[in-house]
Amino acid sequence: MRNYLLLLVLLFALPSQVLFGQRTNTTYPYSIPFQLTSHNNLSVRAVLNEQDTVKLMFHTAANAVTLTEEALKTVKSLTFAGADSVKSWGGSNNTSRFSTNNRLQIGGQTWPNTPIWENKNSGPETDGKFGIDLFEGKVIELDFDTNRMTIHETLPDKIGQYEKLKLIVDNGMLFLEAHCMVGNQTLKNQFLIHSGYSGAILLDDQFVAGHKLDDVLTVISEKELKDSFGNVIKTQRAILPGLTIGSQTLADVPVGFFKGALGRQKMSILGGDILKRFNLIIDAKREYVYLKPNRLLKTAYSAS
Template sequence: MKTLLLLLIFFSLTTFAQQKTTIPFQLTEYNNLSVKAVLNQKDTVQLMFHTAANAVTLTEEVLQKITSLKFDRTDSVKSWGGNDNTSRFSKSNTLQIGSLKWENVPIWENKNSGQHTDGKFGLDLFENKTIEIDFDKKILIIYASLPSKTKRFEKLKLSFQDEMMFVEGNVAIGNNYYKNKFLIHSGYAGAILFDDQFVATNKLGEQLKVTDEKQLKDSFGNILKTKKAIISNFSLGKIKLNNIPVGFFEGALGRQKMSIIGGDIIKRFNIIIDAKREFIYLKANKLKGFVYSNV
């Protein structure tokens, strides 16, 4: 009887450890992960999974169609491109994604989200859970504990600051090599964006040949112009990518305070993020060799 009881306890613990929830997503042509969600058991929306966000937001456009949301106040908020922004706030909603359901979810209003999405959600919904992003199968998998498959992935240290994940990357420009910390930012459609200090300290503006200029627009419609160039290679751990488009700013802007790896890099890996946000596990997938997007 004692042996049977121990076996039952072991089986229960094993079953719990292996619990997982699968959530399908669409990868848009703008490198956004679009996930179907239901608000307040009534309104269906497409939300972008944003690895650098810590709140649920909806765009002004979709809020003209939604009837289940009630706003409580208007807040002043800061954004990537400016400080003079206002956002309506709804303090308590239900949100369902796949079989997962959350109560008392606060929601903010934004002007923009990733193209073809109605808003966004971030890592905070999966607090203390392991997250897998499988681009080959186009699914998110949420685990109660770290899956054994991580043995087949490359393990890299994360730094987790202000609910954002950073990883060290290596940049090659000609014969010069530079290390830098990069924010993992699935809401940015491009490949890499360098921070102003990194550009200035290493005089990258003198080394990079500008190929184009692009406009970047944040969640509140603020516009910044960025210069585009190509670097010879970029590596995360032992995984190397070649001829990568990068964006950067020149001059005393001081606005771009962190370097970013965006969706055009992220989609080239199947990714597992541990529950404590201490490590990220990467494995190159079938998108690794695809041509980079002109976004």
């Protein structure tokens, strides 16, 4: 089992029934509009305690509701109950304040008794984040053609238009198998579905070292990454000749990795710059993901 923490993810050791109260006034299916930001994140309008309006990033690899320090300067309805030490992908000496028993409204749905944690960072243009645990036991559909998230009780009738791919679930996180094409090699790897990462691909250290990709791929730039608590590390950026997901092959995909065997990046990531190219449906049991190419399939990759 991979007992790992990564960029922009807080994994708290609380069951989801403790993290979130029961949904109220729920009729299925229901739809939630989102904005695809310039950083490839999904921004959703939310209301806290019927008083504060915030923009939350939908994060497929997170399981807590969080707000940034900056957002909390203007949020008036939260009362903090204390603080706790939290590990993050970039460091272990982090302290996070938490607030209990909040009322969270997203679209027409409300979650009472919702804990909210404090972070330093979220996706640009957002005030915090929420994860898939809000929709436990439900089907999650993301449609980038209409910019809407739809929550279903069962798979929708149109599911036959999508390609069905097996999910690998590890510590509640969702992984997808894909193939990297490098020279005359096709290299299989598992990738975390990570809508909080704005880039295309981030490769794990073991995969890079095992295939000597830091020697094979030409580095074109260097980039700084920050986790939720402001810890900074630098990545190398190169171009992967091809990436195959199911029956779809994407060419000349930007890829990030850490040069040398650092041992820090434990898992490979499919980020927002890849995910936005597919409408996707995640089944209620988190066993399969269904993909369908959309209008963004052939758009240029982000420069950063």
